Amino acid sequence: MITYVSVGLLGLLALSIPVGIVLFLLGFGVDTFFSPFPLTKGLGNLVWSTSNNATLIAIPFFVLLGEILVRSGIATRTYTALDRWVSWLPGGLVHANVATATMFSATSGSSVATAATVATVAMPQAEKLGYDPKLFSGAIAAGGTLGIMIPPSINLIVYGFLTQSSIPQLFLAGLLPGILLALGFMAITVLICAVRPELGGTRRVFPIGEMLRALIQLIPIILLFTVIIGTIYKGWATPTEAAAVGVAGAIVIAAIFGGISVSMIAESVVGTVKITSMIMLVVIGASFLNFTLASAGIGRELSEFLDGLGLSPLATIAVVVCIYIVLGFFIETLSLMVVTIPIIVPLIVAQGYDVIWFGILMIVLIEMALITPPVGLNLYVVQGARKSGTLSEVMLGTIPYVIAMMVMVLALIAFPQIALWLPAALQ
Amino acid sequence: EDLSVVGSWSSLPLHNEYEAPFWTETLPAASNGEINVNLTTHNQMNLGVGDVYRLLGDGVYDVGMTVADYAVADAPELEGLDVPLIAMTADEARAMVDAARPMVTDIFHDRFNSHVLAIAPYPPQVVFCNHEISSLDDLQGLKVRASGRMTAKFLEALGAEGVNVSFAEVPGALQKGVVDCAVTGAGSGYSAGWWEVSTHLLPIPLGGWDSVVTAMNLDKWNSLSEDMQTLIQEQITSGFEDPAWASAQGALDNDIACLTGTGECASGEARSMTLVEVSQADFDKARGILESEVLPEWAERAGEEWTARWNDSVGKVVGVTVSAN
Amino acid sequence: MANALLERLRCMNRIVAMMIGVILLACAAFVLADIILRKLGSSLGGTDEISGYVMAIVTSWGMGFALLELSHVRIDILRGRAGQLGRSLFDLFSMTVLSATITLIAIRCWPVVARSLANDSRANTPLETPLALVQVPWFIGWAWFAIVAWLTLVAAILLIARGEFEQSEAAIGAFGEAENL
Numbered sequence A: 001m002i003t004y005v006s007v008g009l010l011g012l013l014a015l016s017i018p019v020g021i022v023l024f025l026l027g028f029g030v031d032t033f034f035s036p037f038p039l040t041k042g043l044g045n046l047v048w049s050t051s052n053n054a055t056l057i058a059i060p061f062f063v064l065l066g067e068i069l070v071r072s073g074i075a076t077r078t079y080t081a082l083d084r085w086v087s088w089l090p091g092g093l094v095h096a097n098v099a100t101a102t103m104f105s106a107t108s109g110s111s112v113a114t115a116a117t118v119a120t121v122a123m124p125q126a127e128k129l130g131y132d133p134k135l136f137s138g139a140i141a142a143g144g145t146l147g148i149m150i151p152p153s154i155n156l157i158v159y160g161f162l163t164q165s166s167i168p169q170l171f172l173a174g175l176l177p178g179i180l181l182a183l184g185f186m187a188i189t190v191l192i193c194a195v196r197p198e199l200g201g202t203r204r205v206f207p208i209g210e211m212l213r214a215l216i217q218l219i220p221i222i223l224l225f226t227v228i229i230g231t232i233y234k235g236w237a238t239p240t241e242a243a244a245v246g247v248a249g250a251i252v253i254a255a256i257f258g259g260i261s262v263s264m265i266a267e268s269v270v271g272t273v274k275i276t277s278m279i280m281l282v283v284i285g286a287s288f289l290n291f292t293l294a295s296a297g298i299g300r301e302l303s304e305f306l307d308g309l310g311l312s313p314l315a316t317i318a319v320v321v322c323i324y325i326v327l328g329f330f331i332e333t334l335s336l337m338v339v340t341i342p343i344i345v346p347l348i349v350a351q352g353y354d355v356i357w358f359g360i361l362m363i364v365l366i367e368m369a370l371i372t373p374p375v376g377l378n379l380y381v382v383q384g385a386r387k388s389g390t391l392s393e394v395m396l397g398t399i400p401y402v403i404a405m406m407v408m409v410l411a412l413i414a415f416p417q418i419a420l421w422l423p424a425a426l427q
Numbered sequence B: 001e002d003l004s005v006v007g008s009w010s011s012l013p014l015h016n017e018y019e020a021p022f023w024t025e026t027l028p029a030a031s032n033g034e035i036n037v038n039l040t041t042h043n044q045m046n047l048g049v050g051d052v053y054r055l056l057g058d059g060v061y062d063v064g065m066t067v068a069d070y071a072v073a074d075a076p077e078l079e080g081l082d083v084p085l086i087a088m089t090a091d092e093a094r095a096m097v098d099a100a101r102p103m104v105t106d107i108f109h110d111r112f113n114s115h116v117l118a119i120a121p122y123p124p125q126v127v128f129c130n131h132e133i134s135s136l137d138d139l140q141g142l143k144v145r146a147s148g149r150m151t152a153k154f155l156e157a158l159g160a161e162g163v164n165v166s167f168a169e170v171p172g173a174l175q176k177g178v179v180d181c182a183v184t185g186a187g188s189g190y191s192a193g194w195w196e197v198s199t200h201l202l203p204i205p206l207g208g209w210d211s212v213v214t215a216m217n218l219d220k221w222n223s224l225s226e227d228m229q230t231l232i233q234e235q236i237t238s239g240f241e242d243p244a245w246a247s248a249q250g251a252l253d254n255d256i257a258c259l260t261g262t263g264e265c266a267s268g269e270a271r272s273m274t275l276v277e278v279s280q281a282d283f284d285k286a287r288g289i290l291e292s293e294v295l296p297e298w299a300e301r302a303g304e305e306w307t308a309r310w311n312d313s314v315g316k317v318v319g320v321t322v323s324a325n
Numbered sequence C: 001m002a003n004a005l006l007e008r009l010r011c012m013n014r015i016v017a018m019m020i021g022v023i024l025l026a027c028a029a030f031v032l033a034d035i036i037l038r039k040l041g042s043s044l045g046g047t048d049e050i051s052g053y054v055m056a057i058v059t060s061w062g063m064g065f066a067l068l069e070l071s072h073v074r075i076d077i078l079r080g081r082a083g084q085l086g087r088s089l090f091d092l093f094s095m096t097v098l099s100a101t102i103t104l105i106a107i108r109c110w111p112v113v114a115r116s117l118a119n120d121s122r123a124n125t126p127l128e129t130p131l132a133l134v135q136v137p138w139f140i141g142w143a144w145f146a147i148v149a150w151l152t153l154v155a156a157i158l159l160i161a162r163g164e165f166e167q168s169e170a171a172i173g174a175f176g177e178a179e180n181l
């Protein structure tokens, strides 16, 4: 059954059928070939229950927030300001991409929204300043993935929701790994550009006065982050509700620091509807596929597989990491989580691992999946904002950052405290 | 005979200690291998809790089990199976469930095209408060996390405010005062660490007993031979329902001891929440509210016929008569 | 005629997108109001329940708009290597499969609504929302998606039959024009 799904997935995707539809088709296939029961009868209920979900409303809210930041000019000014601070490093503006992505990650719960925001403001600079398009766009795609590690994060909300674990705890746990990952991205950029300076474009050093003045431009984003995270930790709003607070905050901040008009809000809203529908078709398809797989006994098959290996806890984690890396190549990330969490997490917890820690480990793997071909949403988003060049340039450009993520996975396994220290310290 | 079975929450003792062994070991063995079960749970399938019986009726799987209260959207009369605060002990709860069984059987037959095999209890849904309380009356004006329509209505009638918080967020919400009290099973609250963030335990089933109904798709049931039907029914009653009930009171006493340190705790370290004694006056008041406000409202939702049947069965056992306002 | 049909569909879906966008904004405002009221010691109640309904309706109605904007993710590996005619065939096949699948989904959604109507189902919450009230608009959204998909497919077939490959690619190709997200 697992073979059938993997092969079917690749085949149907190669025919360029939309990803969401492919998941439905695979679900129909599992129903027809592996289940004696009329599972497709449950399709309508599945579609209703999956979309009638108050947690998922955070997706459109975060996308909307990003749209407002771009259209009000705040995103561009943040990018320029960060450029003043990091462009002296080998790699120059590439670091601004990572830094901006990190900042926006702190206000956005979605990687796609983060990558889209940064790509929109950064791409025009690349050609102007003569950067290698591969590394430059790779950094945006990879930096964007921080959106789901640094709080807030839709994927962590979904993880908390599916595993019944505390979302604020997960958010705290993601903060340090997120920042370390960002630093890791910058370190590997420095390394590459020190060896091959032609990839990095010109390094630029700005006068200290200009650097300090640029800090003012960061105020809107810091303010927005404070509002969103503050309401969660003050206990005023649930993590999901905080997304709505973020939208209101973005509108107010855009009105003060940028510009705001009815037509701009209208454009932002329409863009939001588009991206939300795109994501939700995939999420609903994945939910249906999960339903058919579970009914046909995949849970038993997987647990028997893992049990049958008779592995030590450490070896189990290694196998699970490999499973996620492989599945991450060709399954969309939210669907990957929805499909696997109910099966994998209980096995991991039974081995004595911490459920919060595993959530963070999984998010690194999910981040990787977002930038590995053939199915990596962030690759497509960045390519979409580029208007020239080929997709494979973006894919090649992300390779160094995938390596950084691998290192992060190993670090998390070796030192679980990277994730668990902060939540414990603030208890 | 291949049976596709969808169980209740996979993380809770009812599934792990009773459902899973029964369906995967007891029943197949008792049938001499004639019955072969494929067991999963509704949360592993990512099913909406309200969908379990709908899909069962459609024949998507053969056997389904979940909390009856999740299905009251489709069958308001089913709320009568689990009325808060009228059964204080497991024995009383079982008597109530047995009295309601013919009703429940008819409801599942008509609404969900399925046949009821067993009704088992989750632990009673008790009250954890991070706020000093000494009686039921003290809930007045407090923010209480509860689920289910009848419990919410009861809290409203009591003068408390119902707040919706997901299970995982309850500790944070209690700590920060987003809610003052929260209702859940005593065992769940113990293992989820609610004692860390709450001070007072009101050990009365404010959220009822959350009865879990096990039912089989009616077409499937009718397709079975009479011998097979008898075998399944006998086995599930003796191998699943009876043991689950038998341990219910002991589990409750143990969980309360674990939370308050007022007795032997077999689950781990005992904690020291304040146990709030519930007085006769409290019960009388609860009864009064139920009879004057909550149940009459339910009678309107359920209709005359079901109200009359309830009065004749459950009502007789617990000594309550409902009349629509 | 094909172009006129596509233009009409785009225009209608843009209006739909605007309307559900307004619903989204209203929902955000509603959530915000509840947070503020809670701080003041009162509550509107039921915001999460209503958010769920909004999400279901926004999702189903936004699908058609996203389709015409070429937003539903497709993998371009083989298709990108094919010639103009080959790409069109990929697109036609993909659109046909999509239309059929969405139609099946819409058909399967109907029994959910029918059950709620037959049982006069009400949400298991203090609001007691009649489920049909929110499921009917949700269902029509999926039906609308199916209709949009079939009409777009017809328009694309007409365009390809006339040899207007670029026009057809703009209607059912793999990527939208690169624009601000």
Ligand code: NA
Pocket: A104, A105, A106, A107, A108, A109, A110, A146, A147, A148, A149, A150, A151, A152, A153
């Ligand atoms: Na984030």
Ligand code: NA
Pocket: A328, A329, A330, A331, A368, A369, A370, A371, A372, A373, A374, A375, A376, A377
């Ligand atoms: Na991938």
